[in-house]
Amino acid sequence: MTSPALPSESDAAVLEAVATGIPSALSDLGHLVRIPGMAWPAFDQTQLERSADAVATLARDTGVFDEVRVLRAAIPGTDEHGQPAVLATRAARNGKPTILLYAHHDVQPPGDDALWETPPFEPTVRDGRLYGRGAADDKAGIMAHIGAIRAVSSVLGADLDLGIAMFIEGEEEYGSRSFAQFLADNRDALRADAIVVADSGNWDSVTPGLTVSLRGNARFTMKVRTLDHASHSGMFGGAVPDAMMATVRLLSTLWNADGSVAVEGMTSREAETPEYAEATLRDEAGLLPGTMPIGDGTILSRIWNKPSVTVIGIDATSVSAASNTLLPEVTVVISARVAPGQTGQEAYDALERHLRDHAPFGAELSFSDVDLGNPFLVDTSGWAVSLTRDAMRDGYGVAPVDLGVGGSIPFIADLVREFPDAQILVTGVEDPHSRAHSPNESLHLDTFRHAVATEALLLARMNAVEL
Numbered sequence: 039m040t041s042p043a044l045p046s047e048s049d050a051a052v053l054e055a056v057a058t059g060i061p062s063a064l065s066d067l068g069h070l071v072r073i074p075g076m077a078w079p080a081f082d083q084t085q086l087e088r089s090a091d092a093v094a095t096l097a098r099d100t101g102v103f104d105e106v107r108v109l110r111a112a113i114p115g116t117d118e119h120g121q122p123a124v125l126a127t128r129a130a131r132n133g134k135p136t137i138l139l140y141a142h143h144d145v146q147p148p149g150d151d152a153l154w155e156t157p158p159f160e161p162t163v164r165d166g167r168l169y170g171r172g173a174a175d176d177k178a179g180i181m182a183h184i185g186a187i188r189a190v191s192s193v194l195g196a197d198l199d200l201g202i203a204m205f206i207e208g209e210e211e212y213g214s215r216s217f218a219q220f221l222a223d224n225r226d227a228l229r230a231d232a233i234v235v236a237d238s239g240n241w242d243s244v245t246p247g248l249t250v251s252l253r254g255n256a257r258f259t260m261k262v263r264t265l266d267h268a269s270h271s272g273m274f275g276g277a278v279p280d281a282m283m284a285t286v287r288l289l290s291t292l293w294n295a296d297g298s299v300a301v302e303g304m305t306s307r308e309a310e311t312p313e314y315a316e317a318t319l320r321d322e323a324g325l326l327p328g329t330m331p332i333g334d335g336t337i338l339s340r341i342w343n344k345p346s347v348t349v350i351g352i353d354a355t356s357v358s359a360a361s362n363t364l365l366p367e368v369t370v371v372i373s374a375r376v377a378p379g380q381t382g383q384e385a386y387d388a389l390e391r392h393l394r395d396h397a398p399f400g401a402e403l404s405f406s407d408v409d410l411g412n413p414f415l416v417d418t419s420g421w422a423v424s425l426t427r428d429a430m431r432d433g434y435g436v437a438p439v440d441l442g443v444g445g446s447i448p449f450i451a452d453l454v455r456e457f458p459d460a461q462i463l464v465t466g467v468e469d470p471h472s473r474a475h476s477p478n479e480s481l482h483l484d485t486f487r488h489a490v491a492t493e494a495l496l497l498a499r500m501n502a503v504e505l
Contacts, residue, residue, distance in 0.1 A: 048193070049432065052498050055189035056491045063185035063490065064168070064483070066096060068161040070143070070177040071170040077121045077144045077212035086208050089143045090122035093180060093206050097126040100187050102202065104128050111220035120216025121208035127227050130201025135503050137496075138203045138230035138460070141179030141237060142210035145172035146475045153477035167471075167480040174481040175474035178467040179236035180206055182486070186493035193498070200501040203228055210237070210449075213409060217449045221456045230460055231505070232422035233453055234493070238443055238466035243482045246430040246492065247441035248423070249464035251309075251342060254376035254413035255446040256386040257350075260393065262288065263402040265366035272362055280364035282354060284401040289370070291396040292347045297332025303388030304345040305380045311338035312439065322470040342442025345385065346375045371407075375444060382410030382448070411448020414464075422461040425499050426492075430465075433492030465489070 074081070075089035090108045097106045103126040110119040121144060130136045148158035148171045156162040158171040183204055191198055205228060209215060221228060240247040262285045269278060294300045314337050319325065333340035340346075351371035355361070376385040390405055397403050416423070418440070430438040443464075453462060467489040468474055469482045 048498065049495065051193045052189055052494050053433075053491055055192045056185065056487070056494050059185055059188050059192075060487055060490065063181045063188075064486070066184070067168070067173070067177055067181045067481075068170075070180065071161040071168075071173050072159055074148075074159045074171070075144050075208070076147050077209040078147065081147065083121075086121050086144060090124055090206075090208055093124045093143050094126075096180075096184050097124060097204060097206075100184065100191060102128055102187050102191050102198070103204070109220070109224070111216040111223050113215045114219055120220065121212070123208045123220060124204070124206040125224060125227060126202075126204040128200075128202045131199040133505055134199040134201060135231040135500055135505050136201030136203065136229070137500055138205060138228055138233040139183040140205050140207070140233065140235045141183060142176045142207040143180060144208050144211050145175070145177070146211050149477055155478055158477075158479075163483070166483050168483060168486075169478060169480045171479055174468045174472040174479055176210070176237050178481045178486055178489075182236055182467055182489045182493055183234075185490040186497055189490070189494040190497045190501070194501060198501060200497060201230070202497075203230055214449045218452045221452055225456060229457060232420075232461045232463060232500070233457065234426075234496075235447065235450065235453075235462065235464045236466055236489075236493075237447060238464045239441070239468035239470065239472070240466060240485060241439040241441060243469040243471070243485050244434070245436050246434045246438040246488065247466075248416075248426060248430065248438050249443050249466070250416040250418055250440045251307075251378050251442040252414040252450065252464070253342070253345075253378065253444055253446055254380070254382045254385065255409070255411045255448060256374040256376055256382045256389060257371065257407075257409040258386065258389075258405055259369060259371050259407040261367055261369045261404045261406070262397075263367040263404075264399065265364060268366050269364045270362065271364050274364060278364055279399040279401070280366075281368040281401070282365050284398050285368040285370065287398040288393060288396055288401070289349060291392070293332075296334055298334050298340075299345045299347050301345070301347065301388050301392045303391065304374070304385050305377055306339075306345065307343040307378045309339070309343050309442075311336050311342060311442070314338045338442065341444035343377055345377050345380075346444070347389070348373050348375075375446065376411075376413055378413040378415050378442075380413065382412050386410055411446050412451045414447065414450045414454075414462075416462060416464065420461040421503070422463060422500075425503075426463050426465070426496055429492045429496040429499065433490075433495050434488040465492075
């Protein structure tokens, strides 16, 4: 394999094409943000079909792909199919490599509209940022791919021999339930030498990041029961443990006094992390002035290389409906992040064992809706990784940082299994203030411009690689 350097004049032409195309890319991004495509059954599923069709049209209009299809795959173990995904393919020519570009067009629910400064599905620009649900996660990832393809094809024209596959998923936020089957069904169309997963973030709004490690996840529902019916808290309180008391006592055993995870069997990874000040954490996370960080070790080691456990949902009597009653049962949803080096199954087994061993007052526990994903460590020795770092440096004008990420992208394990020889490059358009999944999600516009430039340079330079 040889990878001759792209002449500087070609670099300049690609970057000029990117700059020319940014207004159109942002306009198209705004159109996508206006489509409220959420994969949860409670939402209008025709919006996901609209979203997929819109992405397919964008892909076709590049004029680059040999074929563009909207497809669904079966969900294993059910009679259902997953949400619509877009698959666009272009065969490599003249011995050039193939690159697979991934993003997703579904979004998180907006939550309480009152918490948004502007309507979540009305794209709004202010202070150098584009606000709207999906503006960063991950419709900007889609438009980074489209914008880069437009720029490169306009410069290279008939000399574009690079193979390109683009897979835009429709249910990433809902657990990628049909992802593995989609890969199996379309293995030949998706096979590539390098895979860009544009669903991560950057060090900050001006410094690019190449994600080299991701935590895994173990999410599940736990029901705690102590009574076979509700009872009067005055008549029996003090002698009978209600489910809320048992749940509070049980959940408190999951953490040490400093907030670090106290579950035996959940492991950590030893690795160096860059300098990251507590003041930066406070700014980026919105930590209140009187609230202290939790855990031990460097701040980034806590986020990148150690496990975490969070209670993300609870079913119990609401405040407005509260009465003097002993609750017979309480249900919680627990989301754990799993450090690189341990599987999601191992972490879940440790959690379930811990909870059963620490159940107070003989409370009955039941577990359901288990969702697991494995951590991921990137092999950074490959030629595509080197090309990506160089493209980031030239696209942003700043050397990239190798990042760990505390979040999870569980389907990467499926990509590794199906395409073991492919180099996986986890990139993104988010910065620490994007607030993905939260109210007032936004995209930093300069970061987007740099991300498109980076990917365009990467595609052009891959077009110069001889396999």
